[in-house]
Amino acid sequence: MIVPEDILNDTANRAPKSLAAHLPDRALVAGATLSSIRRGGDNGATKEDEIAQTASSKTATLTLPLSSQPPDKATKDRLGAFVETGFTFGKVEYERILGTNDLVDENWLDRAKMAAQPVCRLDLQNGKATGVMISPNLLLTNWHVFNDAIDAEGCLAQFNYRLDYSGRNFEQYYDFVLDPKRYFVSNKVLDFAIVAVSTKSTDSAASLSRYGYHRLNPVPNKLSPEEWITIIQHPSGGPRQFALRENRLIEKQDNFLWYQSDTAPGSSGAPAFNDQFQMIALHHSGVPKKVGDKYVLRDGSQVDSIEGRQESEIEWIANEGLRVSSLCDAIRQLKKDVLIDELIQIIDGTIKGDVMAESLQNKSSNGQGNQETKxxxxxxxxxxxxxxxxxxxxxxxxxxxxxxxxxxxxxxxxxxxxxxxxxxxxxxxxxxxxxxxxxxxxxxxxxEKMVEPQHDTKYSNRKGYDEDFLDVNVPLPVVKKTSLVSKMDNDEYVIPYEHFSVVMNKKRRLAMFTASNLDASVKMRQPNGDKPSRKELTGLGKNDQEKWYTDPRIPQDHQLPDVFYNKDRSAFDKGHIVRREDVCWGTGIQQIIRANGDTFHTTNCSPQVANYNRSNLDGIWGKLENYVAEQNKAERLSLFAGPVLKDDDQVFHGVTDRGDIEVQIPQSFWKLVISAEDGQLKAYAFVLEQDLSSTPFEFDVTPEWAPYLVSTKQLEALLDGFELPRAIHAADQFESDSASELLHRTPIRKRRK
Structure with a gap:
């Protein structure tokens, strides 16, 4: 092992115990086996171990008296397992393994980025999860993600699914189709599944090999109780995230590890690492607290079963992951197959080249690192x-x-x-x-810069929502609690914009409801013959990000300013209630620009739990609208929409320009899509909500949002402060043949009365 001279100088007055003397014989140290280490005599400071080879004149021979006490067998295994990868560690890293130092070297961040490459987001038939490559061809996740090969059919592994450095945009990511026909195996008892992955992305632009894989090291004791665990995951199906620090090992069992960490639905199948980014476990579930045979809830009560319970009701004591050493034992028992044979050779160390070792080799050979990152x-x-x-x-x-x-x-x-x-x-x-x-x-x-899109501040020309847009009158919802709404100087509370209107709930500082008109005709979308570009619509540069702005026509403290979203620790995304795509139409480009700019008023924004808006909430609404338009062969629609504002919505402590603020965050959203055919209205009511399950398997795999078709009466029961017009109830399509056909050909579900 080679360490810089400054580390050696720092240890000059410490007890002469060589780290190399405590490494297992199988370890390779800077290219030399332990048989090349020369032992000294038995007295004084001259009796130190030496390593026969040094890397260069700028490095010194290891004489690293890091501890006056020799490490135990478990620590020897830890040290040896790390050195086998080819990495070199110094005083800080060794002390961290011993639990005496929580600092990390800067290169830890580089290793973290490299370790994340083989981790991917799984786009499933009914939700999202996490997976990790464990060979050039095979991906590892949980059995409860893929019970069998049929579950994996048509699913995608999405690599580099992460936000850029601004935290607002996604990096380029690539989809790879899972190939269970090529190989698939699963184990219910240990809760793992292994599936083959196509070697080329769906667009043929990327090779699977660019992302590498993690070797499953069969040696036990790759983690000591004093060390932290890092989990690389796609929580809630969102962009790649790291659970860093404060993730303690609680208990070791024969096949599983218990640890404390921050995970969420979608983290199923995530790899857990020690501080040297050796995979130690496959994350799979939460551990509920039990007293005898009873499950303990957070309110202190005890129940026989947690089936059907919300995750937030249950007292969880830990997370659980399958030990890699147990996983390796199970893999060795699998039926012979060329891909499994390759995997076993990687486990045994016969085949080299996992993502960590490969990055080190490339760095050493060309000074540039992995070829993909050159x-x-x-x-x-x-x-x-x-x-x-x-x-x-x-x-x-x-x-x-x-x-x-x-x-x-x-x-x-x-x-x-x-x-x-x-x-x-x-x-x-x-x-x-x-x-x-x-x-x-x-x-x-x-x-990147935050810049306001161009927008017309002369509001006198706004007509707002048009009740007669469909050639049949569709009146606005009727406000029953006028004390809740924010009013303009003229005492009106329906705030008009270009092609839409908003009524604000001043207490919640969010829209009570919105009403908009959509015209999908080409002549209205492209009045000049071409679709307007982003720069033409917004006036922004290619690296500028849209900054939202408050509406001066109502009090500022009745709105959530843009700063709330920028200082919320990325807990929430900005979500358009009225979609830009819906109202960006007009007889001329200036009208389209005005409509686009109006959608960036904070009155049209609702905080949505992070990852859900990024996971195409806006796109789901668009699909619902398209389904209805296609069903009724309509180019024009009228739309009512808003958040479902409940008294028990979770409170978030945020920040605005005027200081701290408490805001209740809506957990579901609603939309009414209205069309007209031969003078007859048709109304389709939808509720979009997070579909949470309470099973211990990471609270199960959850769809990002679950769209439900509901009756207008069901929808009205969810709404606070206003009622839907009679014309909407009369046009309700909930029990119609049209709705049945819609349900038959779309992923929408029907919410029974």
């Missing part, structure tokens, strides 16, 4: 101008740009095919008299 760069010294001659060449993963060193000391390295996105680093030692960075420069270097 940075093409050269150094240029120049002055930033609005245009730079070394223009970026667009590629699938962004630009292929040289490293540029400029007088303002900005260093830019953009990877040609990065697994975790381009990086932009600002150095603080800006020389005096250096130029500032212009907006053009910011766009060139990918710097």
């Amino acid at each position: 940075v093409q760069e050269r150094e240029i010294t120049t002055t930033i101008q609005p245009a730079v001659s070394t223009a970026a060449q667009p590629g699938r993963y962004g630009s292929q740009t040289p490293e540029i060193v400029v007088p303002v000391r900005i260093v830019v390295s953009i990877e040609t095919a990065p697994p975790w996105g381009p990086t932009l680093t600002y150095l603080s030692n800006q020389p005096s008299g250096a130029p500032t960075v212009s907006r053009a420069d910011a766009e060139l270097f990918g710097v």
Whole structure:
């Protein structure tokens, strides 16, 4: 083992116990076996172990007296397992293994990013989960995700499904089809499933090999009770996330580990790692608290079963994961197959090249790291101008740009095919008299800015929702609790915008309901012959992000400002209630621009639990509207929509410009889609809600949102402060043949009375 001289200097006065002396004989240390270690005598500071080989003149021979007490057998196994990967660790890392230091070296972050590459989001037939590659061809997840090969048919493994550095946009990710016909096996008792994955993405643009795999190390004791656990996961089917620190090992069982960690539905199948990113467990479930044969609920009561209970009602004491050592034993018992034979050789170490070892080998051989993350760069010294001659060449993963060193000391390295996105680093030692960075420069270097889309602040020209849009009168819902609504200076509470109107609940600072008109005809969508571009609609640059703005016509404290969403620790997403796509139409481009800008008023925004809006809530609404339009051969629709505001909605403590604020977050949303055929109205009522299950298997695999068709009477019972017009009840299609056909050809479910 080789360590830098500064680490050795720090240990000069400590007890002369060599770390190398305590490593198991199977360990490889800096390319030399332990048989090459020379033992000294038995007295004084001169009796230290030495390693026969050193890497270079800039490194020193290991004499690392890190502890006055030799490690126990479990720690020896831990150290040896880590060294086998080829990585070198120093004082801080060793002390962390012993539980005496919670610091991590900066390279821990690099390893974390590399360890995340083989982890993917699973897009299932009925939900989302997490999986991890354990060989070049095989993916590992839970049995309760895939009971059998049929469950895996048509499902996708989505790699690099993560947010960019701004936290607002997704990086480019790729879909790979699971191939259970090529290989599939599952084990109910140990709750694991292994399935083959197609080697090319669905668009043939990416190879599966670029993401690598994690070796399953069969050696036990890869984790000590003093160490933290890291779980890389796709909670709730959202972008890739890390559960870092405060994840303690609680108990070791024969086949499972119990630990404390932050996980959520969708985390089923996530790999759990030790601090050296060796996989130690396959995460699969929560552990409910029990007293005897009774389950304990959070209110202190005890019940015989938790079937049908909400997750929030149950007292959970831990999470549970299948031990990798037990998984390896089970894999060795599987029926012979060429892909399983390959997997066993990887487990045994006969085949090398898992994602961690491969990254180290590439780093050592070419100084660039994994070929997929190789940075093409050269150094240029120049002055930033609005245009730079070394223009970026667009590629699938962004630009292929040289490293540029400029007088303002900005260093830019953009990877040609990065697994975790381009990086932009600002150095603080800006020389005096250096130029500032212009907006053009910011766009060139990918710097994101929050900018308000262009919008018309002369509100006198807004007509709002048109009741006669369908040539049959569709009146607005009737407000019954006018004390709840926010009013404009003219004492009106129906706030008009371009093609839609909003009524605000001033207590909740959210829309009570919205009403909009949709025209899908080409002549209204493309009045100039072409679909307007984003820049034409918003006036924003390619790296600008839309900043929402409050409506000056009602009090500011009746709205949630944009800052609430930006300072909420990313707990929520901004969700359009009136979809931009619905109202971006008109007889001319200026009308379309005005409609687009109006949708970014905070009156049209509702906080939605993070990951759910990003997981195409807006897209689901769009599909529902399309289903109804196709069903009724309609180009025009009228739409009512809003959040379901309940008294028991969870309270979130957030921040605004005026200080702290408590906001109740809606958990479900509703929409009425109304069409007209031969002068007859047809109304379809939908409720979209999170479909939670309470089974211990990570509270089961849950769909992102479950759309339900409900009757207008059922919907009205959920609404607070207003009623639906009689014309809507008379047009309800809940029991119609049209609704039955809609249910037959779509994933919509029917909510029985």
